[in-house]
Amino acid sequence: MTRMKSIGAAFAAVLLSSVAAHAGDVRIMWYSDGGEGEVIKDLLARFSKANPDVNVILDEVSYDVVKEQLPVQLEAGKGPDIARVTNLKAQAQHWLDLRPLLADAKYWDENFGAQADWMRPDGSNAITGFMTQLTLTGGFVNKTLFEQAGVEIPGPKATWDDWAAAAKKVADSQKVFAMAIDRSGHRVSGPNISYGANYIAADGKPAPIDQGAKEFLSRFVKWNEDGTVNKDVWVSAAGSTYRAAAEDFINGGLAYYYSGSWQVSGFAQKIGDSFDWIMAGSPCGTVACSGMQGGAGLVAVKYTKNPKDVAKVMDYLASADVQKEFAERSLFIPAHKGVAAGQVDFKTDNPHVKAALKAFVESAGQTAPAAMKLPGWKWSDAYYSAIVARISQVIAGEMKLDDAYARIDEDIKAKVGGN
Amino acid sequence: MAEKTVSSEPAAKAGLQQALLAPVRLAMGIVDIPMRAWQKLTGVNGMAGVFLAPNMLIFSIFVLLPLVINFIYSTTSGGAIFLPNRTYVGAEQYRILFDCRSYLDPSTCAADTFWAAVRNTAVFVVFQVSAMLVAALATALILNRELSNRGFWRAVFFFPVLLSPVVVGLIWKWILQRQGLLNYALSPFGFEPFSWLSDRFWAFFFAVFVSVWAHMGFYALILLAGLQAIPRDLYEAAAMDKASPTRIFRRITLPLLMPNLIVVLVLALIRAVQIFDEVFVLTGGGPGTSTMYITQFIYETGFASSLRNPGLASAASILMGIVLVILTLIQLAASSRNEKKGKRQ
Numbered sequence: 032m033t034r035m036k037s038i039g040a041a042f043a044a045v046l047l048s049s050v051a052a053h054a055g056d057v058r059i060m061w062y063s064d065g066g067e068g069e070v071i072k073d074l075l076a077r078f079s080k081a082n083p084d085v086n087v088i089l090d091e092v093s094y095d096v097v098k099e100q101l102p103v104q105l106e107a108g109k110g111p112d113i114a115r116v117t118n119l120k121a122q123a124q125h126w127l128d129l130r131p132l133l134a135d136a137k138y139w140d141e142n143f144g145a146q147a148d149w150m151r152p153d154g155s156n157a158i159t160g161f162m163t164q165l166t167l168t169g170g171f172v173n174k175t176l177f178e179q180a181g182v183e184i185p186g187p188k189a190t191w192d193d194w195a196a197a198a199k200k201v202a203d204s205q206k207v208f209a210m211a212i213d214r215s216g217h218r219v220s221g222p223n224i225s226y227g228a229n230y231i232a233a234d235g236k237p238a239p240i241d242q243g244a245k246e247f248l249s250r251f252v253k254w255n256e257d258g259t260v261n262k263d264v265w266v267s268a269a270g271s272t273y274r275a276a277a278e279d280f281i282n283g284g285l286a287y288y289y290s291g292s293w294q295v296s297g298f299a300q301k302i303g304d305s306f307d308w309i310m311a312g313s314p315c316g317t318v319a320c321s322g323m324q325g326g327a328g329l330v331a332v333k334y335t336k337n338p339k340d341v342a343k344v345m346d347y348l349a350s351a352d353v354q355k356e357f358a359e360r361s362l363f364i365p366a367h368k369g370v371a372a373g374q375v376d377f378k379t380d381n382p383h384v385k386a387a388l389k390a391f392v393e394s395a396g397q398t399a400p401a402a403m404k405l406p407g408w409k410w411s412d413a414y415y416s417a418i419v420a421r422i423s424q425v426i427a428g429e430m431k432l433d434d435a436y437a438r439i440d441e442d443i444k445a446k447v448g449g450n
Numbered sequence: 451m452a453e454k455t456v457s458s459e460p461a462a463k464a465g466l467q468q469a470l471l472a473p474v475r476l477a478m479g480i481v482d483i484p485m486r487a488w489q490k491l492t493g494v495n496g497m498a499g500v501f502l503a504p505n506m507l508i509f510s511i512f513v514l515l516p517l518v519i520n521f522i523y524s525t526t527s528g529g530a531i532f533l534p535n536r537t538y539v540g541a542e543q544y545r546i547l548f549d550c551r552s553y554l555d556p557s558t559c560a561a562d563t564f565w566a567a568v569r570n571t572a573v574f575v576v577f578q579v580s581a582m583l584v585a586a587l588a589t590a591l592i593l594n595r596e597l598s599n600r601g602f603w604r605a606v607f608f609f610p611v612l613l614s615p616v617v618v619g620l621i622w623k624w625i626l627q628r629q630g631l632l633n634y635a636l637s638p639f640g641f642e643p644f645s646w647l648s649d650r651f652w653a654f655f656f657a658v659f660v661s662v663w664a665h666m667g668f669y670a671l672i673l674l675a676g677l678q679a680i681p682r683d684l685y686e687a688a689a690m691d692k693a694s695p696t697r698i699f700r701r702i703t704l705p706l707l708m709p710n711l712i713v714v715l716v717l718a719l720i721r722a723v724q725i726f727d728e729v730f731v732l733t734g735g736g737p738g739t740s741t742m743y744i745t746q747f748i749y750e751t752g753f754a755s756s757l758r759n760p761g762l763a764s765a766a767s768i769l770m771g772i773v774l775v776i777l778t779l780i781q782l783a784a785s786s787r788n789e790k791k792g793k794r795q
Contacts, residue, residue: 106535268735268736
């Protein structure tokens with residue numbers, strides 16, 4: 032009988048310990064552009080040491096997983112407890128309102144309030160998460176290639192045409208590609224807006240593609256056709272799959288690369304002193320010289336079983352000290368108002384990195400109002416997807432540009448109609 | 451003394467066997483009681499149902515039920531995944547798929563990408579299956595000869611079959627990309643670096659080539675087994691009659707290999723219609739949509755794109771399922787025809 036009791040007690044202990052282990056699980060789906068994965072791991076390790084009752088599990092995944100698999104999980108009412116995402120507004124119905132669970136909601140409103148609307152359902156005052164960094168799109172220049180080719184780097188008010196012409200000269204001289212733009216609708220939207228594009232109709236729904244967007248997209252297609260732009264990037268996939276051209280730039284095969292501030296950390300690690308590079312803001316169109324704002328937000332998922340623990344982790348990660356350290360070590364532009372207002376001492380000896388981050392902060396002031404609205408607009412991702420899928424078909428020679436414009440409008444209309 | 455030892459060993463073994471089997475027999479005896487009662491109630495034929503039940507249950511859960519759910523999805527619209535959140539629209543998704551002015555010109559269709567994928571798949575199937583048959587047959591014929599290190603060569607041709615399709619796609623992507631091995635190998639001959647996978651013709655060519663390379667070993671093995679089953683005396687008789695190698699191939703090898711060839715043809719057809727993984731990794735469906743096949747269309751439309759439409763993807767997968775069922779029926783008909791032919795001979 033004693034033996035039976037012992038077995039029973041052991042069984043109960045195992046059962047209780049397993050329940051206790053699961054009670055405080057907080058699973059984070061995280062992707063990295065550069066070295067920020069290592070930074071967040073360090074920060075979470077410190078949290079775990081101070082809070083042994085909360086078991087934080089960091090699942091590091093590729094960006095494609097966040098873009099393609101997370102939405103399906105969320106639609107099915109599943110998913111991680113916290114996720115790092117860029118498509119914030121369109122999925123806002125899946126985010127948890129942390130406001131009643133946070134230690135000091137006022138602190139969040141003050142420091143993350145400017146972008147809070149990007150990640151909550153329209154008309155709500157929920158606190159669903161915070162931006163891990165603010166990003167801005169912009170152009171990176173391989174300064175060494177320009178110097179070797181004897182081509183002058185265009186000035187701050189240079190147009191897209193000026194940049195294309197200069198980069199083409201470098202490419203012809205140095206046997207590299209002149210330009211590349213990531214296969215992303217977000218990336219071509221800054222240039223579109225610079226030529227006067229406006230995606231948002233008066234009723235808040237998507238407007239038909241306008242002359243402003245056509246101005247840049249027609250140029251972009253022409254540059255792909257004449258070899259100014261590396262065609263491989265946009266034709267190397269069907270549909271709206273994301274493709275970056277960062278590797279080409281890192282390998283010294285590109286004179287000019289239009290991407291964004293999130294690449295800085297990766298460039299710092301991978302380019303080293305192989306060549307000199309600078310960030311040259313966003314080229315001008317006929318209306319503005321605008322890049323696209325954005326960034327990745329860390330949001331709580333409402334299907335979590337441990338909302339209190341999730342709020343505890345989020346409170347920790349959103350604290351000023353952690354935010355400052357995260358920005359300084361990951362070389363990201365901080366979204367935390369207090370941190371951004373203070374002295375951010377980026378942890379790098381690389382002069383290119385410091386200069387690039389400074390240039391991004393300066394060019395943020397040139398962001399057009401239309402570009403500032405898109406991160407908090409529900410249909411932005413649908414618009415981006417349609418542009419990428421159809422313009423790729425034009426570049427591949429499958430479709431005429433006018434047909435592509437008509438298809439973009441139809442695709443978006445179908446998406447809006449189905450939701 | 452020695453004889454005694456020899457005779458006692460089997461007896462000991464038998465004793466041990468009996469001891470080990472005793473609990474099994476006991477269990478069988480216990481199961482036997484309800485089985486006999488059930489057999490009495492349903493007859494011998496009813497017992498078949500009892501033995502089939504576990505398989506049917508698994509089949510229903512993992513095949514039939516998803517099929518039914520998929521069909522239900524195809525009658526709904528919207529971006530939501532959870533079925534209760536979706537709107538019933540009847541046959542609307544099928545109407546969208548078939549809304550075409552000309553089925554030969556995908557650009558005239560409402561679901562232009564779907565018809566581009568259908569056209570691409572049809573062209574891919576024709577070229578890939580033909581190439582597969584020729585390559586597998588040629589390989590099997592060569593491997594059936596008296597080669598030195600024949601086992602090694604058989605392993606070489608079968609090796610790609612063991613690789614994951616994703617690995618196959620990645621290997622060939624590294625070879626074919628602009629800074630890849632092929633351009634490097636061609637550069638000494640004065641060739642400029644070329645983006646093989648950004649050109650419509652070459653992307654299609656390599657999609658066919660890579661899928662043939664990856665799967666040919668499997669089909670060659672089936673044909674090799676068929677070749678080895680052909681009686682040697684037929685060849686000896688043909689040699690005595692001084693028949694030419696071409697005549698021997700046409701009159702002996704090909705007819706006797708026909709059952710295997712039909713199996714290979716239908717299996718290759720079914721697999722080609724379902725092509726996805728290695729081509730998706732290799733070309734991503736590009737350039738444009740030129741190597742996007744039906745399975746990728748279903749994946750993109752249902753899951754990957756921000757413009758996702760699970761209802762449309764389900765309707766497309768139902769249509770693809772119908773094509774696969776037709777191909778399977780052809781295979782079954784061909785197999786039973788061959789069986790009957792074999793029996794008559």
